Amino acid sequence: MGKYIGKRLLQMIPLLLGITFLVFLLLYIAPGDPAAKRLTSQGIAVTQEAIDHMREQMGLNRPFLVQYGDWLWNTLHLNLGDSYRDGLPVVQKLGNCIGNTVVLAVSSLLLSVLVAVPLGVLSAVRQDSVLDHVVRMLTFVGNSMPNFLISILLMYFLCIKLDLFPVIASGSVQGLAMPTIALAIPMMSRFIRQIRAEVLEEMGKDYVTGMAARGVKNNWILFRNVLHNTLPALITIVGLSIGTLMGGSVVIESIFSWPGLGKLVMDSITARDYPTIQGFVLLIAVIYVVINLLTDISYHLIDHRVELN
Numbered sequence: 001m002g003k004y005i006g007k008r009l010l011q012m013i014p015l016l017l018g019i020t021f022l023v024f025l026l027l028y029i030a031p032g033d034p035a036a037k038r039l040t041s042q043g044i045a046v047t048q049e050a051i052d053h054m055r056e057q058m059g060l061n062r063p064f065l066v067q068y069g070d071w072l073w074n075t076l077h078l079n080l081g082d083s084y085r086d087g088l089p090v091v092q093k094l095g096n097c098i099g100n101t102v103v104l105a106v107s108s109l110l111l112s113v114l115v116a117v118p119l120g121v122l123s124a125v126r127q128d129s130v131l132d133h134v135v136r137m138l139t140f141v142g143n144s145m146p147n148f149l150i151s152i153l154l155m156y157f158l159c160i161k162l163d164l165f166p167v168i169a170s171g172s173v174q175g176l177a178m179p180t181i182a183l184a185i186p187m188m189s190r191f192i193r194q195i196r197a198e199v200l201e202e203m204g205k206d207y208v209t210g211m212a213a214r215g216v217k218n219n220w221i222l223f224r225n226v227l228h229n230t231l232p233a234l235i236t237i238v239g240l241s242i243g244t245l246m247g248g249s250v251v252i253e254s255i256f257s258w259p260g261l262g263k264l265v266m267d268s269i270t271a272r273d274y275p276t277i278q279g280f281v282l283l284i285a286v287i288y289v290v291i292n293l294l295t296d297i298s299y300h301l302i303d304h305r306v307e308l309n
Contacts, residue, residue: 005293012289016282020075023281024068027274034084034272035060041085041271058084071278080282081275085268090279093264098283101260104253105245107176108183109238116188117234120195125222127200135192142189151182151255168257179256183249187241194237198230232299239295243288 035054039046055061059070074081080090123135142150158178159167165178202208203226211221246261253262261280268276 005297008293008296012286015289016285017072019285020072020278020282021068023278024071025064027277028064028067030272032272034058034274037272038084071275075282080279083268083273083276085271085273085276090275093276094261094279094283097259097261097264100258101246101249101253101262104176104179104183104249104258104260105242107180108187108245109241111180111184112188112191112241113238115184116191116195120192121199121222121227123192124196124199124203135196139189139192142185143193145186147182147186147251148255150185151178151252154178154182155255175256175258179249179252179258182252182256183245187245190241191234191237194233195230198233199226202226202229235295235298239291239298243284243291246284246287 033051033055035051035058036046038058039050039054044050052061059067062070071081078091080094082089083093119135123132126132155167155178158164158181166175167178168175203222208221208226211225212218249258249260250262250266252258253260254266257263261283265277265280267273268280
């Protein structure tokens with residue numbers, strides 16, 4: 001196990017280097033000038049002399065590889081630089097927001113699993129019934145609708161018409177409900193379809209037929225054997241969803257003003273705050289890689305026949 005983890009951690013290095021280099025390059029060649037944007041935000045007249053002076057202060061007048069090398073060296077010392085927007089350390093800004101994003105991701109994931117597992121299993125057990133057709137139709141709709149449209153519909157019906165939740169989340173417990181539901185709807189739709197397919201596949205295998213022929217109760221077969229064998233697939237989609245939630249909640253957090261990483265990076269993109277964007281991408285990349293590693297390890301813990309290579 002230790003050898004496998006060490007191998008995977010070493011494989012992270014070139015992957016993260018490639019991601020950070022690509023992002024740094026894209027931001028370097030992106031149109032617009034962060035120096036001019038910063039002068040405008042400070043109320044300073046934007047002249048060529050002022051822009052040149054600000055670019056020198058921000059280190060933007062140096063060659064690309066020099067800028068990337070300095071950023072990479074500072075990153076290795078846990079220094080992601082200072083924000084162009086307000087001068088605060090990027091590490092501090094990310095640290096202030098990551099807690100809210102984790103809370104939103106975990107609450108959405110829990111809601112999705114609690115709804116998807118029983119509905120997915122029930123839909124598979126009652127295949128081609130009225131319930132199965134209704135569940136499949138709803139999951140198709142939920143999976144095909146974009147997050148922003150779900151958010152607008154929820155905001156209109158639950159906030160404006162029924163007045164059940166506040167429109168602006170603002171970090172409150174009550175405000176957590178709306179972004180949680182908006183994130184959970186497409187995710188639970190995917191979960192239900194995947195769980196239904198996995199359960200149907202397991203129920204069609206010979207060992208299920210053999211156990212039923214020997215008089216084993218259907219509930220025992222379902223909960224003791226079928227669901228256990230579908231755990232790896234469930235862990236896979238849950239693991240991938242965690243990374244997606246951490247990085248993909250940008251639209252939801254912006255719509256509901258939830259003070260998480262998504263809203264932070266959207267504000268940073270608008271302000272051309274490159275150090276914050278680079279820090280966000282690096283953080284999400286590390287989270288993705290770590291979650292994939294933990295997912296692979298969980299396969300071995302659930303079934304020791306699965307080898308770690």
